[in-house]
Amino acid sequence: MRKYxxxxxxxxxxxxxxxxxxxxxxxxxxxxxxxxxxxxxxxWTLIFICLTLSMTPLKRLTNLxxxxxxxxxxxxxxxxxxxxxxxxxxGIDYRFNLQPIIDDVLKKKFIFIGFAAxxxxxxxxxxxxxxxxxxxxxxxxxxxxxxxxxxxxxxxxYIWLSKTIFFRPLVYLVIILVxxxxxxxxxxxxxxxx
Amino acid sequence: MKKIKYSEIxxxxxxxxxxxxxxxxxxxxxxxxxxxxxxxSQTQADDRNELTSYKDITTYNNYYEFGTSKSDPYVNxxxxxxxxxxxxxxxxxxxxxxxxxxxxxxxxxxxxxxxRLRCVEGWSMVIPWMGFSLSKLLSKVNPTSKAKxxxxxxxxxPEQMKGQRYPVLNWPYKEGLxxxxxxxxxxxxxxxxxxxxxxxxxxxxxxxxxxxxxGFKSAKAIVKIKFVEKMPTSSWMWASPREYGFYxxxxxxxxxxxxxxxxxxxxxxxxxxxxxxxxxxxxxxDEVANLYTGMDLKKYF
Numbered sequence: 001m002r003k004y005x006x007x008x009x010x011x012x013x014x015x016x017x018x019x020x021x022x023x024x025x026x027x028x029x030x031x032x033x034x035x036x037x038x039x040x041x042x043x044w045t046l047i048f049i050c051l052t053l054s055m056t057p058l059k060r061l062t063n064l065x066x067x068x069x070x071x072x073x074x075x076x077x078x079x080x081x082x083x084x085x086x087x088x089x090x091g092i093d094y095r096f097n098l099q100p101i102i103d104d105v106l107k108k109k110f111i112f113i114g115f116a117a118x119x120x121x122x123x124x125x126x127x128x129x130x131x132x133x134x135x136x137x138x139x140x141x142x143x144x145x146x147x148x149x150x151x152x153x154x155x156x157x158y159i160w161l162s163k164t165i166f167f168r169p170l171v172y173l174v175i176i177l178v179x180x181x182x183x184x185x186x187x188x189x190x191x192x193x194x
Numbered sequence: 195m196k197k198i199k200y201s202e203i204x205x206x207x208x209x210x211x212x213x214x215x216x217x218x219x220x221x222x223x224x225x226x227x228x229x230x231x232x233x234x235s236q237t238q239a240d241d242r243n244e245l246t247s248y249k250d251i252t253t254y255n256n257y258y259e260f261g262t263s264k265s266d267p268y269v270n271x272x273x274x275x276x277x278x279x280x281x282x283x284x285x286x287x288x289x290x291x292x293x294x295x296x297x298x299x300x301x302x303x304x305x306x307x308x309x310r311l312r313c314v315e316g317w318s319m320v321i322p323w324m325g326f327s328l329s330k331l332l333s334k335v336n337p338t339s340k341a342k343x344x345x346x347x348x349x350x351x352p353e354q355m356k357g358q359r360y361p362v363l364n365w366p367y368k369e370g371l372x373x374x375x376x377x378x379x380x381x382x383x384x385x386x387x388x389x390x391x392x393x394x395x396x397x398x399x400x401x402x403x404x405x406x407x408x409g410f411k412s413a414k415a416i417v418k419i420k421f422v423e424k425m426p427t428s429s430w431m432w433a434s435p436r437e438y439g440f441y442x443x444x445x446x447x448x449x450x451x452x453x454x455x456x457x458x459x460x461x462x463x464x465x466x467x468x469x470x471x472x473x474x475x476x477x478x479x480d481e482v483a484n485l486y487t488g489m490d491l492k493k494y495f
Contacts, residue, residue: 024465027464029465030254031250031253031254031461031462032254032264032317032459032461033464033465034459034465035317035459037465092465093459093469094469095468095469100454100456100457103454104453104454107449107454108449108452108453108454110452160452161452161453163434
């Protein structure tokens with residue numbers, strides 16, 4: 001039974017991708033399709049960040065190790081959806097026309113921090129394999145704590161691009177802060193889950 | 195004079211083809227188009243000049259009185275009552291008046307006016323409005339020498355307008371123009387679109403449209419027009435003065451604090467159609483640039 005869990009989570013995680021692919025293919029994105037794709041992939045990146053950060057607290061809460069076995073895969077889906085999000089902006093919206101993109105990254109703080117978050121995801125994606133984990137030993141754990149910074153950057157990215165923080169940007173910020181706060185508690189109890 | 199409505203004789207498809215036929219002649223040959231639609235380059239000309247579909251114009255709206263999402267106004271405005279409707283023209287005028295919608299449609303002939311709409315959010319449409327110059331309506335009153343600006347006030351009716359039950363903006367919605375902007379022939383009183391009665395979600399029964407300014411300047415469902423001495427504070431200035439200025443002229447060189455205004459997406463185009471360059475004054479510079487001679491448009495954004 002347990003052996004079906006991981007493939008199950010994998011299949012579930014591809015649903016948003018299949019959905020947006022379907023919508024693009026059948027032209028179901030409404031009058032401003034590029035904006036729709038950008039928002040959709042961006043929001044799912046945030047959702048996967050929250051899911052990834054939930055695994056360790058869930059393990060503690062339920063005393064089940066199974067949660068940890070999903071963590072890496074969910075983290076890679078963060079990278080996957082973040083890359084789709086970036087690709088939509090760079091490729092579809094701006095047609096790889098670098099000048100306006102560079103201007104945006106340098107001048108608009110929400111784009112700067114979103115781009116920074118994606119750059120920080122790169123080393124995590126590259127070092128996600130079992131081999132890299134062994135190679136980096138203790139540094140691996142330290143490196144992968146970058147996800148905390150990335151999560152905050154992601155929340156700020158959403159807040160800064162929005163007219164006001166109410167309500168969705170605030171919801172993601174609160175969820176992320178709660179998930180991070182749960183870790184501080186874990187640490188105080190001297191249990192080193194990372 | 196009896197006005198013939200295009201909708202009575204022509205379905206939308208032929209109506210649109212008619213436009214493309216006129217377009218093929220060049221806009222100069224068109225007696226129906228009041229103002230030509232300017233374009234930057236030939237390659238972009240087609241996308242820029244093609245009329246946005248009636249469906250997109252009437253289902254993709256920013257009208258926070260009916261909700262903040264783009265589809266809300268269409269959904270929430272269908273039962274909005276637009277009759278009876280009276281507009282009060284007052285303030286720094288010799289004799290204030292109240293004029294009903296019936297009197298307005300009697301007194302002023304609406305003509306087709308095809309204008310580009312550029313939203314501050316970075317998208318644009320091409321809309322065949324029905325309307326007439328605001329200057330005609332304003333000439334009904336004699337402004338005093340104190341009158342320097344014109345303030346527009348939209349209706350306040352939280353019973354009918356769901357969005358007004360929340361303090362999203364400083365209700366009622368207010369906008370303003372300098373008096374010379376208000377008197378400019380391009381500044382239009384809108385009573386319809388696509389040859390039909392103006393739909394509720396587009397600002398029925400009466401709104402204004404200022405083609406060289408970002409869309410939010412064009413107040414909807416107007417009940418009061420007031421001549422004033424001091425520059426009015428619009429609802430958006432009140433909400434975020436750093437982001438929304440009084441003038442809000444379309445200007446590719448002045449960024450919104452959160453995003454660039456250099457380019458725009460054309461509504462209704464699929465993902466393979468690229469952004470187009472935003473034009474100074476939305477392309478109406480020949481007509482309106484002289485209103486701003488000597489002004490620093492970065493400062494007065």
